[in-house]
Amino acid sequence: xxxxxxxxxxxxxxxxxxxxxxxxxxxxxxxxxxxxxxxxxxxxxxxxxxxxxxxxxxxxxxxxxxxxxxxxxxxxxxxxxxxxxxxxxxxxxxxxxxxxxxxxxxxxxxxxxxxxxxxxxxxxxxxxxxxxxxxxxxxxxxxxxxxx
Amino acid sequence: xxxxxxxxxxxxxxxxxxxxxxxxxxxxxxxxxxxxxxxxxxxxxxxxxxxxxxxxxxxxxxxxxxxxxxxxxxxxxxxxxxxxxxxxxxxxxxxxxxxxxxxxxxxxxxx
Numbered sequence: 447x448x449x450x451x452x453x454x455x456x457x458x459x460x461x462x463x464x465x466x467x468x469x470x471x472x473x474x475x476x477x478x479x480x481x482x483x484x485x486x487x488x489x490x491x492x493x494x495x496x497x498x499x500x501x502x503x504x505x506x507x508x509x510x511x512x513x514x515x516x517x518x519x520x521x522x523x524x525x526x527x528x529x530x531x532x533x534x535x536x537x538x539x540x541x542x543x544x545x546x547x548x549x550x551x552x553x554x555x556x557x558x559x560x561x562x563x564x565x566x567x568x569x570x571x572x573x574x575x576x577x578x579x580x581x582x583x584x585x586x587x588x589x590x591x592x593x594x
Numbered sequence: 595x596x597x598x599x600x601x602x603x604x605x606x607x608x609x610x611x612x613x614x615x616x617x618x619x620x621x622x623x624x625x626x627x628x629x630x631x632x633x634x635x636x637x638x639x640x641x642x643x644x645x646x647x648x649x650x651x652x653x654x655x656x657x658x659x660x661x662x663x664x665x666x667x668x669x670x671x672x673x674x675x676x677x678x679x680x681x682x683x684x685x686x687x688x689x690x691x692x693x694x695x696x697x698x699x700x701x702x703x704x705x
Binding site for chain 1: 678682685
């Protein structure tokens with residue numbers, strides 16, 4: 447059953463490394479409005495950090511354009527927090543392959559980004575089209591609080 | 595990310611303060627690679643006391659330095675891992691290649 451949206455924040459971030467920390471802090475602040483453990487908030491921070499880093503590093507990468515923006519939409523429902531990260535960069539040709547542990551296009555990266563997103567969140571969905579961009583949708587379930 | 599490097603007992607000590615994400619990782623890489631070049635140190639002692647956050651970019655840069663010094667038999671010693679950072683290290687399998695100590699003094703004495 448789908449609950450209505452209780453709160454929503456939409457951010458548009460220029461694709462630069464410095465905004466990864468900004469998005470992460472925003473996700474922690476958004477998550478703080480529900481009753482989560484510190485560990486759960488840390489998990490959300492890592493997952494969002496990975497998704498935004500992927501957009502900056504792989505989505506836009508060397509594509510230099512003043513209009514390289516990443517959209518971060520955060521939704522609060524009664525039963526879950528949802529984070530949707532979209533870039534309009536180069537996209538991923540083979541999503542299944544890219545999500546494998548240790549898949550990395552760079553020897554200095556561990557290829558663990560999707561592994562962390564998958565293990566720290568309750569749902570992970572990746573939609574990508576080469577040349578069009580990538581959308582990552584992640585959900586963290588929360589225990590519904592009793593409404594009065 | 596603040597990165598302080600200095601030599602002690604022939605070991606490159608690296609004190610980190612901040613978040614080890616893609617930004618922190620770049621600063622870490624620049625400082626530590628410069629220091630390794632300059633000193634020719636064999637081992638690195640990482641003091642993680644000020645690190646409250648790490649993601650795969652941070653892990654990658656630590657792994658990269660490990661690969662570099664391991665060729666000469668070097669090791670990475672780590673002190674003061676926060677629980678949430680330790681958990682990420684464990685999930686990534688990094689604990690197998692790092693040696694954890696209680697303090698800088700203990701690490702330096704035991705190497």
